[in-house]
Amino acid sequence: MKAVRYHSPSDVRVEDVDTPTPGPGELVIRVGANTICGTDLRIVRGLKKKGVIAPRILGHEVAGVIEAIGEGVDAYSPGDTVGICPTYSCGGCYQCQRGRVHLCENALVLGHQTDGGMAEFIRIPARAVADGVVVSYSADLDPAAAALAEPLSCIIHGQRFLNVGVGDTVLVMGGGAIGLLHSALAELSGAHQVILSEPMEFRRNLGSQFGVSLAVDPTQENLEELVLAATNGQGADVVIVCIGIPALVNQAMSLAAKHGRVSLFAGFPAGEMASVDPNLVHYRELTVVGSSNSTVPDYQQAMALLETGRIVVDPLITHRFSLEEYDQAVETISAPDAIKVAIIPTP
Ligand SMILES: [Zn+2]
Ligand SMILES: [Zn+2]
Numbered sequence: 001m002k003a004v005r006y007h008s009p010s011d012v013r014v015e016d017v018d019t020p021t022p023g024p025g026e027l028v029i030r031v032g033a034n035t036i037c038g039t040d041l042r043i044v045r046g047l048k049k050k051g052v053i054a055p056r057i058l059g060h061e062v063a064g065v066i067e068a069i070g071e072g073v074d075a076y077s078p079g080d081t082v083g084i085c086p087t088y089s090c091g092g093c094y095q096c097q098r099g100r101v102h103l104c105e106n107a108l109v110l111g112h113q114t115d116g117g118m119a120e121f122i123r124i125p126a127r128a129v130a131d132g133v134v135v136s137y138s139a140d141l142d143p144a145a146a147a148l149a150e151p152l153s154c155i156i157h158g159q160r161f162l163n164v165g166v167g168d169t170v171l172v173m174g175g176g177a178i179g180l181l182h183s184a185l186a187e188l189s190g191a192h193q194v195i196l197s198e199p200m201e202f203r204r205n206l207g208s209q210f211g212v213s214l215a216v217d218p219t220q221e222n223l224e225e226l227v228l229a230a231t232n233g234q235g236a237d238v239v240i241v242c243i244g245i246p247a248l249v250n251q252a253m254s255l256a257a258k259h260g261r262v263s264l265f266a267g268f269p270a271g272e273m274a275s276v277d278p279n280l281v282h283y284r285e286l287t288v289v290g291s292s293n294s295t296v297p298d299y300q301q302a303m304a305l306l307e308t309g310r311i312v313v314d315p316l317i318t319h320r321f322s323l324e325e326y327d328q329a330v331e332t333i334s335a336p337d338a339i340k341v342a343i344i345p346t347p
Contacts, residue, residue: 001017001018003016003120005055006052012326014326017057019121022070022073022123026123026125026129028122028123029064030067031119031120032063033062033063033146034061036061036342036343037060039267040059052113056116059110059116060116061148062083062117063137063147066134070129076136081141083150084122084135085298085299086110087101087133087293087294089102089131090104090105090107101296102292102295118323118345135149144344145306145314146306148181149299152306152311155178155181159185159189165190167190168238169191169192169195169231169257170186170236170240171236172197172212173197173239173241173243173252174197175197175207176243176339179196179243180339182240183207183210186211191238194214195212195216195227196214197218206315206316235258236257237256237259240262240265243266244266246269246272250280254277256286258284259284262287262289265291313340317340318338318339319338319342320341320343320347322344323343
């Protein structure tokens with residue numbers, strides 16, 4: 001089969017590899033779509049080397065159809081449409097033993113330590129199948145939309161720490177796919193206004209389809225003034241940082257209301273520091289939280305939101321390419337009208 005395989009940052013090839021067959025307890029899925037994520041780009045640009053074992057088929061946002069079933073697997077049938085929660089936990093480490101399987105110390109992440117979705121087929125190991133990482137969805141959903149259950153599951157996970165509720169003002173900094181999905185979920189959770197800060201016009205314009213009530217260009221407008229004006233001078237109850245720029249950390253805290261919650265949802269460049277005014281946290285009683293990965297229940301809930309149309313992600317999928325067009329797909333991600341670029345292995 002054809003696959004996009006990472007050998008080193010300057011060497012990512014579209015090549016022929018053996019087509020997987022399922023061993024006992026395993027599944028083989030025909031990939032319907034794999035959406036490319038910022039983490040994939042960090043890998044191919046050499047910015048993320050830790051934990052990526054070469055050679056490796058990339059891709060962790062995957063949906064497709066069950067092609068073949070290994071001995072002893074009863075919960076699925078050939079032809080089922082499924083998405084994959086991409087973190088395979090070990091079950092035995094300190095974090096797993098305490099129920100925090102998404103923080104597993106020995107996790108195998110799809111497209112990092114185990115082969116991912118930028119291929120015609122993908123094999124799911126028995127332990128992951130038993131843990132329920134393969135989640136069925138209605139065949140009506142576009143596989144590229146179903147692939148976005150992965151980022152949405154991380155957003156559901158991240159907002160669990162923020163308790164967004166009725167009456168909250170939520171400020172989202174960064175309007176890529178992650179920021180727009182955060183906006184949509186915040187609105188669904190009861191936020192009465194969602195403010196999006198995003199320099200790119202195309203992304204700001206998409207905001208209204210994702211629950212955004214006010215979209216601000218922070219390079220042309222005064223974000224602080226606009227947030228204060230929209231909140232009777234109080235600031236935002238919840239601020240979610242979706243771009244990994246360290247200087248935004250203090251700004252996010254300064255835009256939060258008293259007793260506000262701030263999420264550092266984005267990953268930041270390794271080793272870089274952010275300077276913050278600790279009195280913002282102290283006097284305002286701020287809660288500052290992080291979030292990493294998601295669990296199978298987060299993923300199931302994400303898929304349910306997509307299946308029921310409570311969150312519609314189709315406007316985010318701006319481009320589609322075949323496996324052979326992988327280089328072009330990666331280039332396209334930087335285009336001003338690109339949000340999510342999908343690889344469709346068998347168009
Ligand atoms: Zn991702
Ligand atoms: Zn573990």
